[in-house]
Amino acid sequence: MYVALLLLLVAIGSVLFHLWSPWWWTPIATNWRYIDDTINITFWITGFVFVAVIAFMAYCVFRFHHKEGRRAAYNPENKRLEWWLSVGTGIGVAAMLAPGLVVWHQFVTVPPDATEVEVMGQQWQWSFRLPGKDGRLGTTDVRNISSDNPMGLNRDDPHGQDDVVIDNGDLHLQVGKPVKVLLRSVDVLHDFYVPEFRAKMDMVPGMVTYFWIKPIRTGTFDVLCAELCGAAHFQMRARVIVDEESEYHAWLEQQKTFAELSGRSAVTRATYKSGGE
Amino acid sequence: MVDIPYDAIAGVPPAEVPDVELYHPRSWWTRYVFSQDAKVIAVQYALTASAIGLVALVLSWMMRLQLGFPGTFSFIDPNQYLQFITMHGMIMVIYLLTALFLGGFGNYLIPLMVGARDMVFPYVNMLSYWVYLLAVLVLASTFFVPGGPTGAGWTLYPPQAILSGTPGQDWGIILMMASLILFIIGFTMGGLNYVVTTLQARARGMTLMRLPLTVWGIFTATVMALLAFPALFVASVMMLFDRALGTSFFMPSLVEMGTLSKYGGGSPLLFQHLFWFFGHPEVYIVALPAFGIVSDLISTHARKNIFGYRMMVWAIVAIGALSFVVWAHHMYVSGMYPYFGFFFATTTLIIAIPTAIKVYNWVLTLWRGDIHLTVPMLFALAFIITFVNGGLTGLFLGNVVVDVPLSDTMFVVAHFHMVMGVAPILVVLGAIYHWYPKVTGRMLNDPLGKFHFWVTFLGAYMIFFPMHYLGLLGVPRRYYELGEAAFIPPSAHSLNAFISVVALTVGFAQMVFLFNLAWSLFKGKLAGGNPWRATTLEWQTPETPPGHGNWGKDLPVVYRWAYDYSVPGAKEDFIPQNQPPATPSARGALP
Ligand code: HEM
Ligand SMILES: [Cu+2]
Ligand SMILES: [Cu+2]
Numbered sequence: 001m002y003v004a005l006l007l008l009l010v011a012i013g014s015v016l017f018h019l020w021s022p023w024w025w026t027p028i029a030t031n032w033r034y035i036d037d038t039i040n041i042t043f044w045i046t047g048f049v050f051v052a053v054i055a056f057m058a059y060c061v062f063r064f065h066h067k068e069g070r071r072a073a074y075n076p077e078n079k080r081l082e083w084w085l086s087v088g089t090g091i092g093v094a095a096m097l098a099p100g101l102v103v104w105h106q107f108v109t110v111p112p113d114a115t116e117v118e119v120m121g122q123q124w125q126w127s128f129r130l131p132g133k134d135g136r137l138g139t140t141d142v143r144n145i146s147s148d149n150p151m152g153l154n155r156d157d158p159h160g161q162d163d164v165v166i167d168n169g170d171l172h173l174q175v176g177k178p179v180k181v182l183l184r185s186v187d188v189l190h191d192f193y194v195p196e197f198r199a200k201m202d203m204v205p206g207m208v209t210y211f212w213i214k215p216i217r218t219g220t221f222d223v224l225c226a227e228l229c230g231a232a233h234f235q236m237r238a239r240v241i242v243d244e245e246s247e248y249h250a251w252l253e254q255q256k257t258f259a260e261l262s263g264r265s266a267v268t269r270a271t272y273k274s275g276g277e
Numbered sequence: 278m279v280d281i282p283y284d285a286i287a288g289v290p291p292a293e294v295p296d297v298e299l300y301h302p303r304s305w306w307t308r309y310v311f312s313q314d315a316k317v318i319a320v321q322y323a324l325t326a327s328a329i330g331l332v333a334l335v336l337s338w339m340m341r342l343q344l345g346f347p348g349t350f351s352f353i354d355p356n357q358y359l360q361f362i363t364m365h366g367m368i369m370v371i372y373l374l375t376a377l378f379l380g381g382f383g384n385y386l387i388p389l390m391v392g393a394r395d396m397v398f399p400y401v402n403m404l405s406y407w408v409y410l411l412a413v414l415v416l417a418s419t420f421f422v423p424g425g426p427t428g429a430g431w432t433l434y435p436p437q438a439i440l441s442g443t444p445g446q447d448w449g450i451i452l453m454m455a456s457l458i459l460f461i462i463g464f465t466m467g468g469l470n471y472v473v474t475t476l477q478a479r480a481r482g483m484t485l486m487r488l489p490l491t492v493w494g495i496f497t498a499t500v501m502a503l504l505a506f507p508a509l510f511v512a513s514v515m516m517l518f519d520r521a522l523g524t525s526f527f528m529p530s531l532v533e534m535g536t537l538s539k540y541g542g543g544s545p546l547l548f549q550h551l552f553w554f555f556g557h558p559e560v561y562i563v564a565l566p567a568f569g570i571v572s573d574l575i576s577t578h579a580r581k582n583i584f585g586y587r588m589m590v591w592a593i594v595a596i597g598a599l600s601f602v603v604w605a606h607h608m609y610v611s612g613m614y615p616y617f618g619f620f621f622a623t624t625t626l627i628i629a630i631p632t633a634i635k636v637y638n639w640v641l642t643l644w645r646g647d648i649h650l651t652v653p654m655l656f657a658l659a660f661i662i663t664f665v666n667g668g669l670t671g672l673f674l675g676n677v678v679v680d681v682p683l684s685d686t687m688f689v690v691a692h693f694h695m696v697m698g699v700a701p702i703l704v705v706l707g708a709i710y711h712w713y714p715k716v717t718g719r720m721l722n723d724p725l726g727k728f729h730f731w732v733t734f735l736g737a738y739m740i741f742f743p744m745h746y747l748g749l750l751g752v753p754r755r756y757y758e759l760g761e762a763a764f765i766p767p768s769a770h771s772l773n774a775f776i777s778v779v780a781l782t783v784g785f786a787q788m789v790f791l792f793n794l795a796w797s798l799f800k801g802k803l804a805g806g807n808p809w810r811a812t813t814l815e816w817q818t819p820e821t822p823p824g825h826g827n828w829g830k831d832l833p834v835v836y837r838w839a840y841d842y843s844v845p846g847a848k849e850d851f852i853p854q855n856q857p858p859a860t861p862s863a864r865g866a867l868p
Contacts, residue, residue, distance in 0.1 A: 076586065085633070
């Protein structure tokens with residue numbers, strides 16, 4: 001029976017594709033291995049159900065397809081069977097949900113020793129900000145945004161003066177140190193997405209959102225925008241570089257604080273730029 | 278099973294129904310154009326929905342050309358790409374599937390299946406179609422206005438939907454909202470009809486628990502739509518105000534292209550909550566009619582009663598109710614209060630249980646059946662595969678923490694195409710093969726149908742199954758092109774090209790189907806009244822195609838449930854619902 005065979009082939013083909021295709025998640029670079037584990041549990045359970053249902057269906061088609069003289073059985077319902085199937089399904093669902101919720105609890109619980117970094121999105125670029133020596137980020141307001149204050153820091157907030165402002169550069173993080181990534185947008189929705197980190201979160205104008213990660217390996221990773229933000233959404237890129245402690249500090253030394261940056265006026269900046277040409 | 282004993286019905290004298298004014302058509306215009314006959318309105322809905330659906334199909338080819346062969350087709354620029362996905366998504370979900378299932382199948386099947394002469398408010402029913410047509414025309418007009426249609430994505434999230442960084446910001450978005458508002462007005466007129474007709478106009482003996490599952494599915498979906506669409510309605514009106522009058526419902530203070538905008542104080546998340554309060558039930562508004570129809574297709578073509586009818590009804594109702602408390606699973610990474618995740622993940626995964634019961638009961642219906650592998654049956658089997666596949670990947674996305682890496686990637690695109698794109702479309706196609714003989718009196722061509730089936734099913738599966746793995750890899754959705762990224766291997770581009778080639782093939786296979794529809798209208802084999810030997814009332818009409826008023830002089834009386842197939846002791850392998858029991862033994866021992 002070619003129909004039964006083809007149906008079965010769809011199931012088998014899907015499983016083989018899953019096992020042998022070269023497309024799989026990118027090697028992880030943060031502590032969120034648990035998320036990958038939960039996905040794996042889900043693959044096992046759902047994969048089993050998928051194959052079981054289709055195999056059963058294909059068998060029925062093979063065994064009970066119309067032949068001269070065949071007559072179907074008449075069995076309206078079977079309470080016991082229906083209950084058992086419901087209970088079994090409930091167990092399978094619980095086996096996926098329970099680990100999922102445990103990991104979600106970790107995901108939303110930021111460890112107390114996490115340091116903060118801020119990522120700001122705007123059409124269509126990324127800016128980053130690190131707290132200075134005082135360990136605190138200064139307050140911001142979109143109304144402060146100007147060419148020499150691209151992130152809109154409040155000039156009279158003392159905590160903001162030593163903040164490291166990286167406008168149009170790469171973000172560096174230190175391996176092994178948990179960070180709470182604060183996310184903010186000044187125009188439309190964006191989403192700070194680094195596939196290797198597994199974590200992502202939308203950036204919403206008027207709000208500060210967050211997630212936390214602990215980088216577990218060094219390397220350079222692409223930042224993509226994962227929430228549609230207009231015409232150049234697909235080109236909104238940056239890089240995150242995870243460093244060893246010494247390299248990280250060497251990089252940090254070279255960055256400018258808000259006070260240093262806003263000391264220069266827009267005019268000197270402009271002449272500096274044209275002088276370079 | 279709720280059952281009205283034969284004698285109870287026999288004892289009741291036939292109801293004295295005065296000859297009602299049925300607004301019989303008096304001219305060509307009132308027969309075919311401004312018709313108040315639900316069957317004509319159904320065909321009008323179906324043709325309009327299919328026409329605009331073809332536009333969405335062509336848009337999907339454009340998108341696939343771009344994704345498969347980036348840089349090759351210079352006539353597609355990034356702005357257009359966004360406009361294409363937006364119009365494609367919106368048309369497919371609302372103007373095609375919702376309109377086709379409720380306006381098309383609902384209008385045709387509800388009155389016939391419950392044994393009514395027509396919808397209870399025929400005039401309002403006619404208006405419903407004309408307002409829908411207007412909504413479609415307004416939507417289509419956005420292709421021709423300055424700036425073109427909106428490119429905000431079918432979710433229309435503010436602030437970007439109404440700011441200048443998004444294509445279609447001037448007229449496209451305004452007309453999109455106007456069109457949605459019109460659609461909802463039109464739908465409400467039709468929807469009230471479907472609900473009231475199902476509740477009030479059933480034939481004698483047609484208890485609720487004797488309704489075919491098709492009616493249960495469409496009825497429940499309509500009730501849900503009547504409750505869900507208002508959320509979209511207010512969201513559209515509020516955003517229209519934000520755009521046109523300068524209010525700030527959804528707009529915080531923000532910078533627009535480098536300058537501070539006039540907005541301030543609103544909440545973008547509020548829109549998302551309103552949108553998904555509509556948007557999630559919408560998934561089931563499309564799915565429940567498909568569930569119902571596919572149950573009847575399987576039962577009829579396997580010559581066997583649907584297994585666990587009562588469970589099936591309760592599962593439909595439970596899914597309908599639960600789907601109003603899961604909407605924020607679309608917002609796990611939206612920045613909403615993170616602890617909501619616990620609640621919405623739990624409710625979402627609970628829905629899996631009634632949904633799984635439905636799947637089990639479909640396949641258990643096949644067990645020890647007499648399976649006729651007709652074209653409608655093939656589509657029903659394919660529906661089960663794609664629906665199970667898409668439903669299972671829903672368990673990934675519903676489980677909040679698993680959604681974090683997968684959201685906004687091609688995994689999501691693959692998932693929702695499988696579960697609410699391919700699966701319902703397969704049911705639509707199967708249903709057309711099934712009911713076309715009733716609508717036209719002729720059968721569709723079988724070899725062409727089988728060809729159409731295999732190309733569509735296997736093709737659609739090959740498009741969307743591998744796509745999950747692109748998402749797993751991390752490829753984001755709504756990307757004009759991927760560009761360079763270290764985590765994307767070159768093989769991913771080959772996969773994209775493969776998907777595009779298959780998508781074009783599947784698209785062209787639909788032309789075979791269109792040809793079949795047109796050709797069979799004149800040359801198809803004559804069908805007779807009940808070619809599938811089915812039990813439900815629509816196959817028992819005195820004329821085929823049924824005339825205005827459906828039943829000739831006397832309304833049918835219903836003596837049994839919709840699934841008396843292969844009843845032991847009965848001569849035929851089906852007993853129509855309106856056939857009185859000859860002897861108590863052949864009474865289709867109702868459960
Ligand atoms: C063979 C048929 C189809 C093909 C090849 C196709 C292809 C596509 C593609 C390429 C995208 C854009 C992906 C991206 O860049 O994010 C898309 C988006 C979408 N499609 Fe389809 N599609 C098909 C049928 C359908 C059907 C039947 C539905 C009905 C539910 C549907 C609903 C959507 C929706 C809602 C979106 C999202 C639009 C957005 O991101 O705003 N599609 N489709
Ligand atoms: Cu973006
Ligand atoms: Cu949903």
